[in-house]
Amino acid sequence: MSASHSTAPVASDHQAEVVARVKAIESIMIEKGLMTTEAVDRLAEIYENEVGPQLGAKVVARAWTDPVFKARLLENASTACAEMGIGGLQGEDMVAVEDTDDLHHVIVCTLCSCYPWPVLGLPPNWYKQPAYRSRMVREPRKVLREEFGYAVADDVEVRVWDSSSELRYWVLPQRPEGTDGWSAEQLEALVTRDSMIGVGAPKAAQ
Amino acid sequence: MQDLVYGLPGGDGDVPFREPWELRAFALAVAAYHSGQYEWSEFQLSLIESIKQWEADGARAGQEPWSYYEHWLTALETVLAGSGLLSEADLDDRTRSVLATPKSANHHEPHREPVAIDPAR
Numbered sequence: 001m002s003a004s005h006s007t008a009p010v011a012s013d014h015q016a017e018v019v020a021r022v023k024a025i026e027s028i029m030i031e032k033g034l035m036t037t038e039a040v041d042r043l044a045e046i047y048e049n050e051v052g053p054q055l056g057a058k059v060v061a062r063a064w065t066d067p068v069f070k071a072r073l074l075e076n077a078s079t080a081c082a083e084m085g086i087g088g089l090q091g092e093d094m095v096a097v098e099d100t101d102d103l104h105h106v107i108v109c110t111l112c113s114c115y116p117w118p119v120l121g122l123p124p125n126w127y128k129q130p131a132y133r134s135r136m137v138r139e140p141r142k143v144l145r146e147e148f149g150y151a152v153a154d155d156v157e158v159r160v161w162d163s164s165s166e167l168r169y170w171v172l173p174q175r176p177e178g179t180d181g182w183s184a185e186q187l188e189a190l191v192t193r194d195s196m197i198g199v200g201a202p203k204a205a206q
Numbered sequence: 207m208q209d210l211v212y213g214l215p216g217g218d219g220d221v222p223f224r225e226p227w228e229l230r231a232f233a234l235a236v237a238a239y240h241s242g243q244y245e246w247s248e249f250q251l252s253l254i255e256s257i258k259q260w261e262a263d264g265a266r267a268g269q270e271p272w273s274y275y276e277h278w279l280t281a282l283e284t285v286l287a288g289s290g291l292l293s294e295a296d297l298d299d300r301t302r303s304v305l306a307t308p309k310s311a312n313h314h315e316p317h318r319e320p321v322a323i324d325p326a327r
């Protein structure tokens with residue numbers, strides 16, 4: 001990931017101040033015995049490298065191949081994910097919304113950037129931009145087409161779901177055509193992060 | 207639509223963190239939560255508040271450009287201060303001392319001997 005490899009000089013005094021404030025908070029917290037450098041390092045590593053959309057892809061692929069599991073997922077996404085050992089901070093009260101031939105879902109958080117970390121990892125930068133947050137609500141079809149190159153057919157309804165700290169949505173995309181008989185492991189590779197946000201389709205079967 | 211174009215998937219905007227300090231600030235907030243310093247919902251409310259403030263100040267000249275993790279940092283400072291764990295004065299002092307310390311503070315003196323020796327047995 002680019003952040004950890006950034007060697008660019010700090011851009012401005014303001015940036016230098018921000019960087020110093022983060023270091024200052026860490027050193028004060030450590031002095032007070034509230035955390036250790038090792039614990040912070042470990043969390044940074046987990047969220048940078050281990051938690052990510054590959055976990056959500058497993059859940060989606062299982063739902064595509066196991067109708068009983070899918071019913072449980074749509075009933076209660078948090079407990080269904082927990083069956084697969086997937087859960088944690090910001091994974092409480094998740095709701096999976098299912099795309100169909102007539103319906104396409106997109107997620108957004110209008111207030112901050114609530115996002116189901118355990119299944120999708122941390123949100124990409126654009127998800128947190130004020131422009132995405134406000135425009136997706138106003139003109140979802142247009143934003144999907146113009147900004148993400150994802151054209152939703154006119155006869156498909158688009159529903160935009162606002163995640164909050166109480167409920168965090170994510171999209172169960174449609175299983176790609178031409179994948180009859182595929183195993184969950186094969187299907188996993190077709191599930192993209194964007195398809196679970198609702199700004200893209202899963203990859204097509206090769 | 208500069209922001210959104212800049213943020214299109216595949217560009218710089220597709221990554222969760224753009225600078226190392228953002229990941230550090232993220233991990234600090236989660237670590238403090240895990241060690242029981244505050245409820246996650248308190249942190250989220252502070253984050254929402256900071257973002258709202260920035261949006262309300264939208265038209266103000268000289269406003270800092272959008273930085274999600276600066277709001278994150280503000281939220282962290284707010285909840286830690288609210289729990290009595292951090293005073294603004296302490297934080298300012300410490301920040302100044304971090305700024306005053308050169309990055310390579312200990313790197314200027316030549317060390318002409320091995321720093322450790324584990325003798326042959």
